[in-house]
Amino acid sequence: MWSKIRSGKAAVIAYYSIFSLPGLLVVIVTFAGYFFGRDVVNKHIADQITATLGAETAKQIQNMIVQASRIRNSVC
DSSP states (O other), rough: OOOHHHHHHHHHHHHHHHHHHHHHHHHHHHHHHHOHHHHHHHHHHHHHHHHHHHHHHHHHHHHHHHHHHHHHHHHH
């Protein structure tokens, strides 16, 4: 019984983590970009993701950041 509860909680955390990633990265890029320059921050994040998860995943995450930034800019 306890293993089902733990796995259910892990699934919930993973689900919300995946969908909060673009928003969190936009906030990080915005704040860090203010101090270091947006292009430098984007490149650093892309390099870190490429080293950790691979080039294709890095491209997909960069696209999520770009799309989330466009949506944020169109609302404000």
